[in-house]
Amino acid sequence: xxxxxxxARKPRRSAGTKKSPSTKPELVQLLxxxxxxxxxxxxxxxxxxxxxxxxxxxxxxMVLTRRFDAEATSLQRQGELGLWASLLGQExxxxxxxxxxxxxxYVFPTYREHGVAWCRGVDPINLLGMFxxxxxxxxxxxxxxxxxxxxxxxxxxxxxxxxAMGVAKDGADSAVIAYFGDGAxxxxxxxxxxxFSAVYxxxxxxxxxxxxxxxxxxxxxxxxxxxxxxxxxxxxxxxRVDGNDxxxxxxxxxxxxxxxxxxxxxxxxxxxxxxxxAHTTSDDPTRYRGxxxxxxxxxxxxxxxxxxxxxxxxxxxxxFFAELEAESEALGRRVREAVRAMPDPDHFAIFEHVYAxxxxxxxxxxAQFAAYQASFADGEGA
Amino acid sequence: xxxxxMALAKAxxxxxxxxxxxxxxxxxxxxxxxxxxGVFRVTDGLQKDFGESRVIDTPLAESGIVGTAIGxxxxxxxxxxxxxFDGFVFPAYDQIVTQLAKMHARALGKVKLPVVVRIPxxxxxxxxxxxxxxxxxxxxxxxxxxxxxxxxxxxxxWMMQQAIQSDDPVIFFEPKRRYWDKGEVTTEAIPGxxxxxxxxxxxxDLTLAAYGxxxxxxxEVADAAAEEGRNLExxxxxxxxxxxxxxxQTSVEKTRRLVVVHEAPVFFGSGAEIAxxxxxxxxxxxxxxxxxxxxYHAPYPPARLEEEYLPGLDRVLDAVDxxxxx
Numbered sequence: 269x270x271x272x273x274x275x276a277r278k279p280r281r282s283a284g285t286k287k288s289p290s291t292k293p294e295l296v297q298l299l300x301x302x303x304x305x306x307x308x309x310x311x312x313x314x315x316x317x318x319x320x321x322x323x324x325x326x327x328x329x330m331v332l333t334r335r336f337d338a339e340a341t342s343l344q345r346q347g348e349l350g351l352w353a354s355l356l357g358q359e360x361x362x363x364x365x366x367x368x369x370x371x372x373x374y375v376f377p378t379y380r381e382h383g384v385a386w387c388r389g390v391d392p393i394n395l396l397g398m399f400x401x402x403x404x405x406x407x408x409x410x411x412x413x414x415x416x417x418x419x420x421x422x423x424x425x426x427x428x429x430x431x432a433m434g435v436a437k438d439g440a441d442s443a444v445i446a447y448f449g450d451g452a453x454x455x456x457x458x459x460x461x462x463x464f465s466a467v468y469x470x471x472x473x474x475x476x477x478x479x480x481x482x483x484x485x486x487x488x489x490x491x492x493x494x495x496x497x498x499x500x501x502x503x504x505x506x507x508r509v510d511g512n513d514x515x516x517x518x519x520x521x522x523x524x525x526x527x528x529x530x531x532x533x534x535x536x537x538x539x540x541x542x543x544x545x546a547h548t549t550s551d552d553p554t555r556y557r558g559x560x561x562x563x564x565x566x567x568x569x570x571x572x573x574x575x576x577x578x579x580x581x582x583x584x585x586x587x588f589f590a591e592l593e594a595e596s597e598a599l600g601r602r603v604r605e606a607v608r609a610m611p612d613p614d615h616f617a618i619f620e621h622v623y624a625x626x627x628x629x630x631x632x633x634x635a636q637f638a639a640y641q642a643s644f645a646d647g648e649g650a
Numbered sequence: 651x652x653x654x655x656m657a658l659a660k661a662x663x664x665x666x667x668x669x670x671x672x673x674x675x676x677x678x679x680x681x682x683x684x685x686x687x688g689v690f691r692v693t694d695g696l697q698k699d700f701g702e703s704r705v706i707d708t709p710l711a712e713s714g715i716v717g718t719a720i721g722x723x724x725x726x727x728x729x730x731x732x733x734x735f736d737g738f739v740f741p742a743y744d745q746i747v748t749q750l751a752k753m754h755a756r757a758l759g760k761v762k763l764p765v766v767v768r769i770p771x772x773x774x775x776x777x778x779x780x781x782x783x784x785x786x787x788x789x790x791x792x793x794x795x796x797x798x799x800x801x802x803x804x805x806x807x808w809m810m811q812q813a814i815q816s817d818d819p820v821i822f823f824e825p826k827r828r829y830w831d832k833g834e835v836t837t838e839a840i841p842g843x844x845x846x847x848x849x850x851x852x853x854x855d856l857t858l859a860a861y862g863x864x865x866x867x868x869x870e871v872a873d874a875a876a877e878e879g880r881n882l883e884x885x886x887x888x889x890x891x892x893x894x895x896x897x898x899q900t901s902v903e904k905t906r907r908l909v910v911v912h913e914a915p916v917f918f919g920s921g922a923e924i925a926x927x928x929x930x931x932x933x934x935x936x937x938x939x940x941x942x943x944x945x946y947h948a949p950y951p952p953a954r955l956e957e958e959y960l961p962g963l964d965r966v967l968d969a970v971d972x973x974x975x976x
Contacts, residue, residue: 376721404752408760415724416756420748426714427749430721437703438725457745460714467709621759622793624817628845628892630793 303576357544360570364517376428422455432470443528451482471528479543496538511541665810680732737780751794774827784914801865803833825863853883938976
């Protein structure tokens with residue numbers, strides 16, 4: 269991925285600055301569920317030069333992300349993780365958008381963006397610390413331009429907007445992407461982030477994965493209009509894309525990021541997808557939804573459709589799939605072993621990093637805690 | 651400007667100006683902070699001199715102000731945001747408590763959040779509802795935040811400098827009823843530590859501990875008590891989190907009596923924490939229980955009742971009498 273650098277943020281007359289390709293209430297789709305490539309004059313240019321190798325790369329990303337996700341679910345069932353929020357079914361939305369990013373773009377995720385983290389080069393093992401309960405995140409957000417997972421729904425959309433305001437102030441040629449879900453779309457912070465980003469023309473893409481369910485509440489409990497249409501009221505474009513079509517997600521996100529980078533402000537992308545699993549491992553979806561819906565979405569599986577397309581296009585051979593299968597199993601093993609070997613944090617970690625410049629009370633309580641612990645050690649020794 | 655007499659609001663203005671001049675990453679954000687200069691004119695003239703990209707009029711959305719300030723801080727900026735009045739901070743409470751306070755720890759120290767949240771607070775100006783509150787304890791309960799409140803123009807100037815330089819988020823409570831009180835500000839002075847209390851009047855019979863708007867009242871109380879032959883010490887706490895318990899302890903070991911005064915409700919107020927800790931630290935020195943004077947467990951009353959609600963000279967003197975009677 270190359271990064272173009274320009275000194276000033278001014279609109280460029282390029283493919284990326286054409287007028288909004290679509291505001292019609294229909295899904296942008298480049299691959300049908302059966303894996304057939306369909307033409308789309310507005311978005312085809314964004315994937316026109318994609319190579320067979322890149323297509324195989326997208327497939328590999330989705331397969332490995334799903335494998336990692338399945339392993340994490342298993343590890344929760346085995347008691348190695350306290351909780352897991354599965355992304356099953358949302359691989360295309362995350363890989364497509366994640367691979368549209370440049371290295372110097374910045375990502376503000378929710379707690380389910382394992383596929384985006386993968387694209388950013390965050391070691392999947394690092395994602396598991398918070399779910400095992402050894403930290404609350406802990407990776408270096410600046411290391412991969414991937415902010416920590418945010419659990420309070422929608423908060424990160426404002427952080428993304430502020431960060432993007434900073435990018436604009438710096439005159440930098442990069443963009444910011446904020447992930448959130450259909451449930452978060454009801455939060456005031458999301459509405460405020462739309463307002464702020466529009467008013468300040470911030471280079472941010474709002475990437476909403478509408479997976480149809482906010483734990484037990486269907487999208488109808490959040491909105492009376494298609495979510496992407498909300499953007500219009502704030503004065504920027506919104507697009508609904510087939511969230512199970514990795515190619516379409518890649519193209520639409522590239523378009524939106526290009527708008528941001530060229531000074532055209534925010535865009536809302538609604539990736540229409542489905543949460544195939546439970547909200548988290550603590551959730552029981554059989555209490556609020558039936559199999560029929562899930563089966564209908566299973567027929568639109570993001571991985572199966574790209575596989576079909578790759579095969580029809582003769583972009584792959586059996587060797588590719590076999591190698592990927594082996595790589596996938598190796599990843600599962602590595603995750604399993606790493607999680608089981610993950611040590612509990614030192615007790616004094618409670619008092620670490622509460623403040624950057626220190627705080628007298630934290631010092632006092634740390635000393636009290638140390639004395640208390642030492643009193644046990646003495647007792648045992650006596 | 652070496653030493654100049656100026657109002658507390660002007661001292662903050664001068665401090666913000668100095669910060670904007672000396673660090674290009676410092677930003678001012680808030681409602682009406684630009685052309686208007688803020689409803690109290692604390693940011694007067696700053697947008698004119700530093701431009702709209704550094705002194706930013708924001709939409710009327712407090713969560714948005716703090717939330718975007720967090721994002722700007724992650725990008726390397728040092729935002730100083732204004733919440734127009736104390737009672738309007740609550741839409742931002744979520745961002746302050748769940749994000750601003752915790753993000754440094756969540757990242758295991760790998761990010762810093764040098765954000766200052768300025769809040770004009772407290773009563774005594776005859777305002778309408780939500781314009782006279784003292785919510786400092788609601789923030790002091792949250793680890794990750796630092797909370798300070800100056801009582802004088804000089805402190806306002808220097809504590810703002812130090813708050814902006816802090817790599818931790820600081821909630822800066824400005825005593826709005828003292829905005830127009832003038833004091834000497836020496837811009838070349840070397841300030842003491844931000845979170846250290848200061849004895850503003852030495853005494854032997856009892857310690858009055860306060861911060862922000864109540865320091866002046868406590869000095870008046872000490873003057874009145876002196877006429878009755880009582881020699882009170884007045885301690886300006888300056889910082890609510892961390893609290894300088896060492897200085898309170900030193901004072902109480904000398905005077906053996908402590909009365910804590912704040913405008914905020916007494917119940918679960920900072921006085922409760924001070925009373926508990928000082929009782930622990932000074933149990934054998936105390937001649938009387940630590941007494942508290944503050945607001946009541948009732949909504950802040952309409953302006954014509956606020957004199958009854960707020961600690962005043964007589965109410966603090968009454969507490970002094972009770973403490974001395976033990």
